[in-house]
Amino acid sequence: MKVKNSLDEILYEHIVESLINGDYEMGQNLTLDELAHRFEVSRTPVVQAVKLLANDGILQIMGNGRIYVPEYDQEHVRQMCEVRQMVEGHALERFMSGLGLSAETVLAQLNRYSEEGVRLTGSSFSPKEFAMLDRRFHRLLVEASGNRILLETYDRVQGRFLVSNYLLCPLRLRDFSGTARDHVRLVESIRSGDITRAQHCLQQHIEGVLRRL
Secondary structure (H helix, E strand, O other), rough: OOOOHHHHHHHHHHOOOOOOOOOOOOOOEEHHHHHHHOOOOOOHHHHHHHHHHHOOOOOOEEOOOOOOOOOOOOHHHHHHHHHHHHHHHHHHHHHOOOOOOOOHHHHHHHHHHHHHHHHOOOOOOOOHHHHHHHHHHHHHHHOOOHHHHHHHHHHHHHHHHHHHHHHOHHHHHOOOHHHHHHHHHHHHHHHHHHHHHHHHHHHHHHHHHHHOO
């Protein structure tokens, strides 16, 4: 999804956050009126946000207009992990080969994200904040490739992945400390300039999702 500040896309993000936070369940029916009431907006931006979410496979709209949260299983998550490895791995290779955005700027931001992730898994742990930080970390990796189409593809895959992943294993049941350490190691491997090492770190990190389910 192209990022901008229109109300419908702000609502898109809020609904994704609600799904990640466990406010809805797989197979649950939703209504436009309910969503409008929850987020204190009119139906018009909700209609547009729901269309965006359905386009990205995060919600489903039936022919009769019924809206519901899709049902996922571990095989679905496994397949999305395969796609993530392809997209993020290619993006990482482009970036580390000098074909993307400024390495210094991207590395500085990735480092800030990884440090913040470590802090968030400490005494002031906030699962929701960490989940959103994790999302920003991986999106920046793909954005750093400089390939806009690749980023759009990633947004579609990652939105579905995050929602299905957190619906299958809610935030309250997760240990994010391993994820935080993975991010630190990945940033270190990128800084080293060793593409093979960085690709391996990324692969192990994504495969770790399946081990943690």
